[in-house]
Amino acid sequence: MAGLEPFSPDADYCVYCHAPAAGMCAECGALCCVDCVELVMGWTTQRAVCNPCSHGSETASGQRSKAPYWLAAMILAALGTIFLLAQ
Numbered sequence: 001m002a003g004l005e006p007f008s009p010d011a012d013y014c015v016y017c018h019a020p021a022a023g024m025c026a027e028c029g030a031l032c033c034v035d036c037v038e039l040v041m042g043w044t045t046q047r048a049v050c051n052p053c054s055h056g057s058e059t060a061s062g063q064r065s066k067a068p069y070w071l072a073a074m075i076l077a078a079l080g081t082i083f084l085l086a087q
């Protein structure tokens with residue numbers, strides 16, 4: 001009965017899912033595994049940023065905020081067409 005022995009006693013573990021950590025988040029310095037980190041394009045190089053930090057970053061939110069814009073535009077166009085046809 002060896003029990004739950006860690007793979008390596010000196011290994012650091014991901015703060016989110018407790019898997020063996022691959023590195024530190026470039027934003028908050030949290031230890032993350034490869035599953036909990038995203039590669040974000042910086043000015044000159046890629047940075048490994050944890051999911052909470054990458055979702056809060058400006059690039060991520062900027063990319064995400066584009067979808068509601070064209071969705072709203074399409075809904076407005078559809079409503080306008082229905083309004084015109086109903087007259």
Ligand SMILES: [Zn+2]
Nearest residue numbers: 014017033036
């Ligand atoms: Zn993880």
Ligand SMILES: [Zn+2]
Nearest residue numbers: 025028050053
């Ligand atoms: Zn982070």
